[in-house]
Amino acid sequence: MRGPELDQTALTSMRSLRPNGFPQLNCSPGVASAPSSAPSSAPTTARYGGRQKLALSHSSLHGRPAVGEEALVLQKDLKKMEEKLATAERERDWAMTALRQSESELQKLLSQKATGDADGSDVRLNHYRVLLELLNLRCRLLEQWIEEEASVMAAQEEGHAEALRRMEQQVQELATEVVEQQAAFQDQVSVMSAQQEKLEQQHCEDYSLWSEELLRGREKAAEEIAALREDLKRQESLWHQEWLKMQQEAFVQGINVPDPPGFLLQWLASEENPDLKQHENERGRAALLETIPEAATETEEEQAPTPSQAQTPSAQPTANEAASKSDGSSARSFPEVLGKDKACDSQGSSAPSPTSRSSRTSRTSSLCISVPEDLLKSLERASDKQQTSRAWARIGQFHQRQKCFEKARQAYQQAVSLDATQHGCLANLAQLEAHAGNVSTAKEMLAAALLLDPSNKNYISFSKWLANGSA
Numbered sequence: 001m002r003g004p005e006l007d008q009t010a011l012t013s014m015r016s017l018r019p020n021g022f023p024q025l026n027c028s029p030g031v032a033s034a035p036s037s038a039p040s041s042a043p044t045t046a047r048y049g050g051r052q053k054l055a056l057s058h059s060s061l062h063g064r065p066a067v068g069e070e071a072l073v074l075q076k077d078l079k080k081m082e083e084k085l086a087t088a089e090r091e092r093d094w095a096m097t098a099l100r101q102s103e104s105e106l107q108k109l110l111s112q113k114a115t116g117d118a119d120g121s122d123v124r125l126n127h128y129r130v131l132l133e134l135l136n137l138r139c140r141l142l143e144q145w146i147e148e149e150a151s152v153m154a155a156q157e158e159g160h161a162e163a164l165r166r167m168e169q170q171v172q173e174l175a176t177e178v179v180e181q182q183a184a185f186q187d188q189v190s191v192m193s194a195q196q197e198k199l200e201q202q203h204c205e206d207y208s209l210w211s212e213e214l215l216r217g218r219e220k221a222a223e224e225i226a227a228l229r230e231d232l233k234r235q236e237s238l239w240h241q242e243w244l245k246m247q248q249e250a251f252v253q254g255i256n257v258p259d260p261p262g263f264l265l266q267w268l269a270s271e272e273n274p275d276l277k278q279h280e281n282e283r284g285r286a287a288l289l290e291t292i293p294e295a296a297t298e299t300e301e302e303q304a305p306t307p308s309q310a311q312t313p314s315a316q317p318t319a320n321e322a323a324s325k326s327d328g329s330s331a332r333s334f335p336e337v338l339g340k341d342k343a344c345d346s347q348g349s350s351a352p353s354p355t356s357r358s359s360r361t362s363r364t365s366s367l368c369i370s371v372p373e374d375l376l377k378s379l380e381r382a383s384d385k386q387q388t389s390r391a392w393a394r395i396g397q398f399h400q401r402q403k404c405f406e407k408a409r410q411a412y413q414q415a416v417s418l419d420a421t422q423h424g425c426l427a428n429l430a431q432l433e434a435h436a437g438n439v440s441t442a443k444e445m446l447a448a449a450l451l452l453d454p455s456n457k458n459y460i461s462f463s464k465w466l467a468n469g470s471a
Contacts, residue, residue, distance in 0.1 A: 070160055077156075081149055088142045092135075099132055371395055389419035396428060405432055423452035427459060434466060442466060 106128060375395050382388040396411030409432050412425040426449040434442035443466055450459050 070163065074156060074160055078153065081153065085146060088146070092139055092142070096135070099128070099135065102128060102131075371398060385418045389415040389422055389425075392418065393422055393425050396425065400428065400432070405435070408432065421452055423449040423456075423459075426452070427462070430462070430466075439466060439469065 106125070375391065375398060379388065379391040379395070382391050392411050392415035396408045396415060399405070399408035399411060409429065412429045412432075415422050415425045416429070426445045430442040430445040430449065433439075433445060443463070446459060446463050446466065450456070450463065453459060
């Protein structure tokens with residue numbers, strides 16, 4: 001018959017469409033209910049409440065920003081739950097459709113076979129009632145399971161919301177702490193800036209005070225130096241007057257007087273007291289002429305130029321101090337030596353002398369001051385030829401300053417014999433030879449000095465002066 005075939009097909013389809021994960025129903029077929037209650041069965045309030053909770057939780061989860069892995073896991077669980085709920089709804093709709101179709105066919109069959117056996121119809125009717133009850137029970141269990149799942153998911157959502165709230169609170173606390181740290185850092189920066197400004201200001205004040213003290217000290221030292229120089233000038237003037245007085249007394253008594261000390265010669269050669277220098281020279285010359293009448297004739301003879309001196313021009317170049325930076329020996333300028341020698345000769349020519357110039361030269365060389373001990377010790381301590389040569393060069397300079405030209409020449413020659421690179425000694429020898437009138441010898445020695453130091457401006461100017469003088 002058609003009815004049992006439909007029932008068997010419906011049961012097979014319901015068994016095949018039972019979803020995984022749903023509880024399996026074990027109900028006896030003896031349960032019966034009214035057929036009119038099957039089509040009218042609708043979703044209950046609890047079922048709608050569970051779906052609403054699930055939808056609200058899903059919308060609230062999607063409305064919030066995802067925080068970490070927990071939010072991702074919760075989204076996956078909600079998606080699975082939605083899929084299961086959709087499957088249950090499809091199964092319920094199919095069951096309701098199958099029951100309505102079966103019920104309609106059963107009504108048709110009953111109307112066509114009104115005169116048939118009633119027992120078969122009752123069994124079939126009971127069968128359909130059992131199916132309806134099973135479907136209702138299954139739907140109620142599904143709704144209960146959905147409500148439980150919704151409550152579990154709501155609890156999980158509350159836990160996640162609580163965790164999110166705690167995280168937000170921690171973020172707020174961290175932000176507050178960061179703001180406080182920034183404020184403290186700004187305070188420290190302001191304090192350090194104030195300290196730095198204070199230190200800079202204090203340093204500037206200290207530097208200003210130190211600069212003022214230094215300037216005052218320099219001014220005071222300059223005043224003391226100026227006072228000492230003035231005092232020294234006054235002392236030199238007194239010494240010079242005393243020296244002239246002693247010299248006049250010695251000339252009156254007919255005693256040979258040596259040259260004055262070096263500082264008095266410098267004082268005489270300076271241009272600070274030209275009137276006093278001229279006055280003292282006139283006084284000394286007048287006293288000598290009054291004492292020894294023969295001195296005038298000797299003075300005129302000595303002031304007459306010799307043939308060797310007539311070759312040199314009257315114009316003298318600027319003072320050239322040729323110095324060797326390696327050995328420390330310097331060549332004094334030839335015009336400076338000539339000026340000092342002329343001043344010394346003018347004073348020495350006024351001295352009484354029974355003989356000619358040779359006796360005066362021997363007298364001047366005999367009055368040379370002895371070499372200082374430090375120069376002699378440096379000569380003794382010399383360990384090689386170069387040091388010995390430098391020591392002899394310094395001794396030659398000392399003799400040249402003291403107008404002991406013969407001893408100076410010997411010392412320079414000794415230095416050059418020990419070390420031929422002493423171009424300063426060669427230049428000094430050239431000056432001495434030019435002073436003595438040996439211009440050719442002076443040119444040779446100066447040429448040797450120029451070979452050793454061709455860029456020396458003093459040597460070049462001295463060479464030009466010699467060339468102009470011999471022309």
